[in-house]
Amino acid sequence: MSENAASSQQTQWVEVCDKNALDADTGVCALIDGKQIAIFYVGKLDEVFAIDNYDPIGKANVLSRGIIGTQGERICVASPLYKEHYDLRTGECLESPEHSITAYAVKVENGKVCVAV
Amino acid sequence: MSKQRVIVVGNGMVGHKFIDGIINSDHAENYEILTFSEEPRLAYDRVKLSSYFSGSTVDDLMLTSEEHYQSAGVVYTLNDKVVDIDHDSKTVKLASGKVEGYDKLILATGSYPFVPPIPGKDQPHCLVYRTIEDLEDITASAQESKVGVVVGGGLLGLEAANALKNLGLETHVVEFAPRLMAVQLDEGGGNLLRRKVEALDVNVHTEKNTKHITAGEKHRYRMEFADGSYLETDMILFSAGIRPQDELARNCGIDVGERGGIVIDNFCRTSVEDIYAIGECALWDSKIFGLVAPGYQMAKVAFSHIDGGEEQFTGADMSTKLKLLGVDVASVGDAHARTPGAQTYTYEDGVNEVYKRLIVSEDRKKLLGAVLVGDVEAYGTLQQMCVNSMDLPDAPEQLILPTSDGSAGAAMGVDALPDTAQLCSCLDVTKGDIVEAVQGGCCTMGDIKAKTEASTGCGGCAALVKSVMDNELKNLGVEVNNHLCEHFSYSRAELADIVRVKKIESFDELLESHGNGGLGCEICKPTVGSILASFWNDYVLEDKHMGLQDTNDIYLGNMQKDGTYSIVPRVAGGEITPDKLIVLGEVAKEYDLYTKITGGQRIDLFGAQLHELPAIWKKLVDAGFETGHAYGKSLRTVKSCVGSTWCRYGVQDSVGMAIALENRYKGLRSPHKIKFAVSGCTRECAEAQSKDIGVIATENGWNLYVCGNGGMRPRHGDLFATDLDDETLVKYIDRVLMFYIRTADRLQRTSVWLENLEGGLDYLREVVIDDKLSIGQELEDDMTSNIGKYQCEWKTTIENPEKLKRFRHFVNSDETDSNLAYVVERDQRRPANEKERENHIPTVEVTA
Numbered sequence: 015m016s017e018n019a020a021s022s023q024q025t026q027w028v029e030v031c032d033k034n035a036l037d038a039d040t041g042v043c044a045l046i047d048g049k050q051i052a053i054f055y056v057g058k059l060d061e062v063f064a065i066d067n068y069d070p071i072g073k074a075n076v077l078s079r080g081i082i083g084t085q086g087e088r089i090c091v092a093s094p095l096y097k098e099h100y101d102l103r104t105g106e107c108l109e110s111p112e113h114s115i116t117a118y119a120v121k122v123e124n125g126k127v128c129v130a131v
Numbered sequence: 132m133s134k135q136r137v138i139v140v141g142n143g144m145v146g147h148k149f150i151d152g153i154i155n156s157d158h159a160e161n162y163e164i165l166t167f168s169e170e171p172r173l174a175y176d177r178v179k180l181s182s183y184f185s186g187s188t189v190d191d192l193m194l195t196s197e198e199h200y201q202s203a204g205v206v207y208t209l210n211d212k213v214v215d216i217d218h219d220s221k222t223v224k225l226a227s228g229k230v231e232g233y234d235k236l237i238l239a240t241g242s243y244p245f246v247p248p249i250p251g252k253d254q255p256h257c258l259v260y261r262t263i264e265d266l267e268d269i270t271a272s273a274q275e276s277k278v279g280v281v282v283g284g285g286l287l288g289l290e291a292a293n294a295l296k297n298l299g300l301e302t303h304v305v306e307f308a309p310r311l312m313a314v315q316l317d318e319g320g321g322n323l324l325r326r327k328v329e330a331l332d333v334n335v336h337t338e339k340n341t342k343h344i345t346a347g348e349k350h351r352y353r354m355e356f357a358d359g360s361y362l363e364t365d366m367i368l369f370s371a372g373i374r375p376q377d378e379l380a381r382n383c384g385i386d387v388g389e390r391g392g393i394v395i396d397n398f399c400r401t402s403v404e405d406i407y408a409i410g411e412c413a414l415w416d417s418k419i420f421g422l423v424a425p426g427y428q429m430a431k432v433a434f435s436h437i438d439g440g441e442e443q444f445t446g447a448d449m450s451t452k453l454k455l456l457g458v459d460v461a462s463v464g465d466a467h468a469r470t471p472g473a474q475t476y477t478y479e480d481g482v483n484e485v486y487k488r489l490i491v492s493e494d495r496k497k498l499l500g501a502v503l504v505g506d507v508e509a510y511g512t513l514q515q516m517c518v519n520s521m522d523l524p525d526a527p528e529q530l531i532l533p534t535s536d537g538s539a540g541a542a543m544g545v546d547a548l549p550d551t552a553q554l555c556s557c558l559d560v561t562k563g564d565i566v567e568a569v570q571g572g573c574c575t576m577g578d579i580k581a582k583t584e585a586s587t588g589c590g591g592c593a594a595l596v597k598s599v600m601d602n603e604l605k606n607l608g609v610e611v612n613n614h615l616c617e618h619f620s621y622s623r624a625e626l627a628d629i630v631r632v633k634k635i636e637s638f639d640e641l642l643e644s645h646g647n648g649g650l651g652c653e654i655c656k657p658t659v660g661s662i663l664a665s666f667w668n669d670y671v672l673e674d675k676h677m678g679l680q681d682t683n684d685i686y687l688g689n690m691q692k693d694g695t696y697s698i699v700p701r702v703a704g705g706e707i708t709p710d711k712l713i714v715l716g717e718v719a720k721e722y723d724l725y726t727k728i729t730g731g732q733r734i735d736l737f738g739a740q741l742h743e744l745p746a747i748w749k750k751l752v753d754a755g756f757e758t759g760h761a762y763g764k765s766l767r768t769v770k771s772c773v774g775s776t777w778c779r780y781g782v783q784d785s786v787g788m789a790i791a792l793e794n795r796y797k798g799l800r801s802p803h804k805i806k807f808a809v810s811g812c813t814r815e816c817a818e819a820q821s822k823d824i825g826v827i828a829t830e831n832g833w834n835l836y837v838c839g840n841g842g843m844r845p846r847h848g849d850l851f852a853t854d855l856d857d858e859t860l861v862k863y864i865d866r867v868l869m870f871y872i873r874t875a876d877r878l879q880r881t882s883v884w885l886e887n888l889e890g891g892l893d894y895l896r897e898v899v900i901d902d903k904l905s906i907g908q909e910l911e912d913d914m915t916s917n918i919g920k921y922q923c924e925w926k927t928t929i930e931n932p933e934k935l936k937r938f939r940h941f942v943n944s945d946e947t948d949s950n951l952a953y954v955v956e957r958d959q960r961r962p963a964n965e966k967e968r969e970n971h972i973p974t975v976e977v978t979a
Contacts (some may be wrong), residue, residue, distance in 0.1 A: 112196075
């Protein structure tokens with residue numbers, strides 16, 4: 015499993031949950047340092063992603079509850095409120111780049127999901 | 132090359148447009164941009180100002196943001212004003228005392244509202260309508276007022292009247308001229324507009340010249356008119372036109388017009404070198420342009436000139452189309468027939484309140500202008516004909532006469548438009564631009580908007596732009612495909628056939644065998660999820676189906692704007708025992724849920740958080756409730772009137788039939804939601820003809836209506852069959868619904884499905900009643916199989932500890948979402964709106 019691109023300086027890994035707490039092709043939300051982070055497990059790629067849970071357009075903490083999919087080559091979640099796509103690797107909002115959010119590096123170690131903050 | 136320093140005075144819509152033009156140009160790096168605004172915020176959309184009163188926030192109105200300017204290197208100063216220009220040293224001086232040098236200076240100072248010099252106009256609660264601060268003052272004043280008067284019955288005045296009405300005031304419009312919108316409308320149009328506006332409870336007083344504003348007896352003020360009459364009011368809103376804001380130019384030796392306005396030439400240059408003026412402050416050919424489109428054009432021209440280009444401003448089409456107080460109004464070209472020799476055609480329909488007038492040239496070859504009130508569908512065609520001097524058809528009256536089938540008048544083929552025709556005046560997009568975009572690969576309105584920006588301003592040209600796009604696609608021989616999305620080159624109906632015939636049981640299987648790669652998306656996943664459920668009816672949260680479920684289905688609740696859910700238990704036929712009603716009340720009370728009766732005769736409980744859903748449903752299921760599938764694209768409710776069991780007029784047991792039908796089809800996943808109703812007699816109290824399936828009792832049985840719809844696009848159901856017995860009724864409904872599930876498009880209601888079904892109602896009768904395709908039995912068997920697998924999804928879920936784990940906000944904490952905030956209104960809580968959040972409630976900080 016590869017690590018997702020995100021800033022690597024002073025990376026601090028926070029253990030979030032067991033990997034088997036993640037259902038394939040859905041998301042969960044984690045509370046890390048007071049921040050809400052959406053974590054997604056894409057079964058086909060056996061890869062875990064993390065982005066902000068806050069939907070800056072719908073203005074609610076809901077992104078973990080969106081549908082995962084692809085737009086061309088990009089792996090995205092569609093906001094459950096108004097369906098804008100957020101790139102799971104970069105946090106970019108495809109429809110409205112000025113509403114882009116943060117993507118976090120994730121790794122799975124000894125069956126635990128860890129997020130870099 | 133060193134950077135040119137450009138100072139933009141004023142950051143209104145046009146000033147911002149100018150800056151945006153530089154930022155987005157290929158030469159952006161050649162310019163250093165500074166801008167000053169005396170308002171406390173950067174540019175916002177003044178055209179949509181009135182939406183502030185119908186719920187838009189300041190953020191919604193903003194055209195840009197400080198972050199955007201910062202990242203583009205634009206230096207901006209708010210709350211400061213340029214007070215002096217020294218054109219010898221090429222510097223400006225600010226109110227704060229700061230001095231800045233410029234290479235080019237752009238005056239985009241806009242306009243100010245004209246307030247007639249009436250004694251008493253400067254008292255409190257005498258306001259204007261121009262800035263966001265004005266709107267705040269109006270809102271505050273309205274809270275202490277019962278009656279409001281708008282002085283001025285023009286375009287802005289009527290918008291202001293709408294605002295006062297939205298604020299709950301008794302609203303009056305006082306106009307000096309003999310009619311409303313005197314600039315744009317002729318007498319006939321003005322009279323009809325007045326009738327329509329008055330029908331909306333706005334009192335119109337024309338030919339009134341206000342002489343004094345004095346203290347009132349019943350209300351705060353009395354407005355005394357020249358004719359001796361008076362009107363009492365608590366607040367007054369002046370909206371009697373605008374005046375160019377030319378004070379700075381005037382004081383600094385730049386030429387201004389006799390009646391105001393900074394004089395400019397075709398390049399938007401003022402009389403002083405290196406100083407330009409654009410927008411409402413500028414005077415071109417002795418004309419001020421009070422619309423945003425010409426201002427945007429000037430912004431483009433001024434930058435072109437600075438950047439070495441040759442664009443010129445040569446006037447602008449002042450045609451307008453808008454909705455004022457819900458009334459459609461449009462004016463094109465010479466609406467007043469002032470051109471010598473002009474001829475007119477007038478169409479007036481007093482019953483439907485439509486007024487249309489064409490103004491044509493003496494030889495009847497060219498269109499000079501038009502006035503449309505009540506029905507403005509012809510606007511796009513007429514405006515283009517007028518602006519492009521196109522030849523009129525032989526019988527010009529056809530352009531405004533209704534056709535016998537009730538559709539709009541003869542529209543002009545878009546082929547006839549020249550490539551230079553400007554379709555979108557806000558963003559200056561021509562037909563040629565659209566054609567080029569289509570040739571370059573755009574084939575949806577989304578593509579067109581992204582590529583050309585057409586229809587991204589006021590949106591009034593959207594229909595015209597779409598028909599030009601469709602026409603060009605047709606010219607190119609592009610077949611407009613009905614493929615579901617990039618992952619499947621099939622329509623929904625084709626995928627439904629594939630799933631059914633090949634007995635495909637999961638999304639992955641279908642994507643593997645018939646998809647185009649990738650993982651799927653939020654279009655195809657729920658669509659396929661729904662098809663699988665229609666035919667195989669598995670538990671929707673089964674592992675292999677869970678990731679397919681849309682926003683609402685995946686947590687078996689209806690997600691509301693703040694991410695909480697609403698809960699709707701099934702109340703079949705709208706019949707409920709007092710005991711069950713008490714349970715709903717108790718649960719709502721325990722969890723403090725906002726409670727509302729739905730249109731489908733059941734009860735909606737709002738504001739449940741994810742982690743509360745299982746406990747709430749446990750209580751409901753224990754009390755005998757089932758899920759109501761309000762979250763699914765599936766059968767919602769079967770509404771009923773009380774029928775023959777109680778009603779003196781009822782001829783059949785409508786409640787009994789409604790309950791039987793609701794229990795038969797509950798949980799049936801379909802291309803869109805489905806609603807039924809059953810009425811116990813011909814009085815139709817259950818409004819069955821507005822439902823997908825409507826059943827109305829007769830002396831001899833049941834009449835069946837199909838494919839009706841309420842909502843956004845109402846349609847009466849068609850009478851499908853009469854005097855049916857119970858068994859035949861159910862057989863027909865089984866067949867109609869299954870045929871719909873097999874053949875409809877994604878998210879296509881039955882009404883639109885029938886309208887698009889080749890052969891229409893007759894064909895549907897042949898399939899269902901005559902069994903022309905010999906699939907009747909198959910359709911019934913599919914339905915029977917689906918019904919046999921019904922389960923209450925909530926009962927299944929609360930009995931499954933694995934599935935319940937997902938119903939919590941955090942995977943690693945028992946805390947709840949701290950972003951939720953509520954206020955109490957009419958004794959119940961509701962989500963706090965943005966303003967309430969800003970003012971009272973600390974919100975979670977979210978870092979970008």
